[in-house]
Amino acid sequence: MLRNAIKARKFMYIKEFKGLPTAANFELVEETLPDLKEGEFLARAEFLSVDPYMRAYMLNLKPPALMIGGQIANIIESKHPKFSIGDRIFAQCGWRTHKIVDPSQYPDHQLYVLPNFGTIPYSFGLSVLGMPGNTARFGFLEICDPKEGEIVVVTGAGGAVGSIVGQIAKIKGCKVIGFAGSDEKCKWLEDYLGFDKAINYKAENAEELLRQAAPEGIDCFFDNVGGTLGHMINEQMRLFGRISICGAISTYNDEEVMIPAFKTFHRRNLKMEGFNVHVRWSNRWMEGIEGNLKWLQEGKMKYHETLTEGFENMPKAFIDLFSGANTGKAIIKV
Structure with a gap:
């Protein structure tokens, strides 16, 4: 032995x-x-x-x-x-x-x-002090470069990354709209995390609810979901909008993947960028953890x-x- x-x-x-x-x-x-x-x-x-x-x-x-x-x-x-x-x-x-x-x-x-x-x-x-936290912090701030007063949409907003992205956007003074898969999660996003609006993507009028929440369009889109939901949000982006592609969980089990309509990107001068946090920001790993830890300790972020x-x-x-x-x-x- x-x-x-x-x-x-x-x-x-x-x-x-x-x-x-x-x-x-x-x-x-x-x-x-x-x-x-x-x-x-x-x-x-x-x-x-x-x-x-x-x-x-x-x-x-x-x-x-x-x-x-x-x-x-x-x-x-x-x-x-x-x-x-x-x-x-x-x-x-x-x-x-x-x-x-x-x-x-x-x-x-x-x-x-x-x-x-x-x-x-x-x-x-x-979670917030590890890979999901750094994914949210760097993937949102570095790619979307949000400005105070801008409209930010997050899909998968009730998940590990999306719930952090929305809070960072609020810290930066943005209006935040989140998509989640149940009315309970939407209520949690609004009441607990402080999202300005949360929409159940399963609702038949989800597209219209987004138009009502962001009548002038969307400046920043952080996408964890992809698929038809991501396509619908892309169509409501404003001129010079920025899109951070973190994931596409809605398509991971699919045999075929939807191809986005790139004419929208051309017409509205959109920027879309995908990323792998380990590849892009591994040299700043502890910087991200320490930054999110500070926000947690200051009460600016919940998890x-x-x-x-x-x-x-x-x-x-x-x-x-x-x-x-x-x-x-x-x-x-x-």
């Missing part, structure tokens, strides 16, 4: 996604971890993330493969001088309960000791997580993303 025989559980991607993910795409397996080598540490997951991007990125891997994803973990054994027992870290370790980590194999933005959050939960390191108990429930929490079951960030507590 190994000196520190740790049984790690992990979820493997065993069947290619076809349409909506199902439980059949995953298998929970166990493995025994070896002893640490010099320069390594052993991390035990406390909180894990599920995100829509995983659906698209796993298509690049051939089954069987470990499901990708980030986690907040506690270091329980270390033979590395810069990582100590008791440190809480963010690590891109995938869907697994334990991991022997060699830090030399990770870029800085995929492995780091969490800064002092004060009274803020460590799970926020997977909500949908917490699922139990590592074994990761596939269900992931599948539920595509029906909009989460409000804010979906987090799994081990």
